[in-house]
Amino acid sequence: MVRKRVISIASFLVVIVCITFIVIFNNQRVVFANMGGNEGTYSMITSSVDIEITGVDDGRLYNTNVTPQFNIGTATLNGSPFTSGTQINAEGSYTLTVTAGSQTETIQFLIVKTPPTGTVIVNQGNQYTNSVGVSISISPDAGLTAITHLQFSFNGNPYRQIPYASSFILVIGNNDGEKVLSFKLVDGAGNESPEYVSPVISGVAEGGSYTSSQTITFNEGTATLNGNPFVSGTSVGANGSYVLVVTDHAGNSTTITFNINKPVPMKYTVKYDGNGATGGQEPVDSQSYENGHDVTVSDNSGNLVRTGFAFDGWNTSVDGSGINYVANNTFNINASDVTLYALWKINSYTLSFESNGGNVVATQNILYNTTATEPTAPNKPGYTFGGWFKEVALINQWSFTIDVITADKTLYAKWTISNSSNNNGGGSNPSPPQNSIPVPTPNTQPTPEEPKPERPVVTFKDLLGHWAKEMIEELASQGMITGYPDGSFHPNEHIKRHHMALIITRAFEFGPIREAVSFSDVSPSHPYYEAIMSLQQAGIVDGANGAFNPNHSLTRAEMAKILTLAFEIKPGGTVAFQDVPTTHWSYDYIAALAELEIVLGDNGKFKPDEPVTRAQFVAMMYRALNVIQ
Known part of the structure; x- marks a missing residue:
């Protein structure tokens, strides 16, 4: 009921005449002061309207948007200011409070738009039954509101709705044949779940036998074919017996057995x-x-x-x-x-001849693993030719009847000074007649020192004042190393692993001790392929995970291993370097070279994992050559 208080116009006029000042309103009581200074208290009659809220009802569930409205006052929704006529579309629980003066109205409501979900199991998941009724078991998923009803359909007929029960017996009749049951869950807001129905399979039938490939589809769930996962729409073509089991998310399964028997082509x-x-x-x-x-x-x-x-x-x-x-x-x-x-x-390889001051000897093109033809011995005035050797150091002589070509190769001529000027052709001095007895005569002249064979001197323009200048130019003069076309050597540049292979094989001849194992990053077309493979077969280098990393910089530890193996130095010894513990993989190699003073440290450190510069490489080679010789 709306209560109203009325003040008359006449009384209001009296107030206008008599009142000089309005002092204060207090709890609907008004105090006036008259012209005489006397105060009086009077009752004030006011008008009041009750709060009316429309658009939502207290305690209701909604599955659609709602638009609450109120006629007077201000409001909050879940504690936040709310304006009348604002639409609410988010799911959730709401408390709307409207306040007007001393009046307060509060209503609560719920918006649930998400359909309920759960598991519906028919006949305990079995496909076949002889009973007129089957068990229905329902397990709702957790949600905002409870399931209130269940709808079901039989063989595609219109849905019927019954009050929700978690389990019951549904009568399906005693007629033979396939029966399709469909279900929907309904919550208190009226939301309906998607249809729950046993899987429907097409493409094959129970007990079928087929002479061609069959494409099998099913409308829901997951499947296995002979125990292996199977995807709907997949074609099955191999001959054999099959068991297809399709299971929906509720646990209902359909099983079909079939055979494919078609001629198998060769x-x-x-x-x-x-x-x-x-x-x-x-x-x-x-x-x-x-x-x-x-x-x-x-x-x-x-x-x-x-x-x-x-x-x-x-x-x-x-x-x-x-x-x-x-x-x-x-x-x-x-x-x-x-x-x-x-x-x-x-492959065909080039055999070159370095006559070391003798006349030029023509190069030969030799097929892999075949012997070369021995050329005519070169001439060099004042010297006797001593044969062709495999390396600049003239250590191992080449045999033209035994040694075969496996890569591009250069042979080096050996010369000894002639003891007679009459023997300019490189032969030996004639022996005295056998029937004569030579009478020694004193030699008052000192025997001249035998001159060394002439050798070109190689210099580089960027080595002036460099600590390794003499060692670099010495090995360059022996043909073991080369510089750049502009006459520079770049001593402080890091040396690459493939350049190391070329220099080592240029200085030494290695025989294979194991089968060749190719590297994934060194193809036969690589310019240093033969040099790298020669070191691999000689047991001097190994790859990492099947790769040689030819363009990587050579480390000082790797160099120590290569020199130790190339010069056949026995690994082992004691290392005094601070940064080479006994657990370091290269400890024995570094120790062996350190004891021979082939490698030197820097302030007590060896820096095994740092790259080797070209100058450091030559210095180690130079010291090793001098120690071994």
């Missing part, structure tokens, strides 16, 4: 053979081909290599007499398996 394979490869892997063709199908020839994807040979494609015969193929060629399967053999082209 399948043929393509195999690749390395045919003598010393490294790499043959390509693998995992496909099988029916008769008449095209095959695309693989490239050398496994980086097959063969020492002394270059890969030149594939051939259908092991001896290369069949049909040649290169990468991406195609051929047809002709009712048989096919093996393609790597085709190898033998």
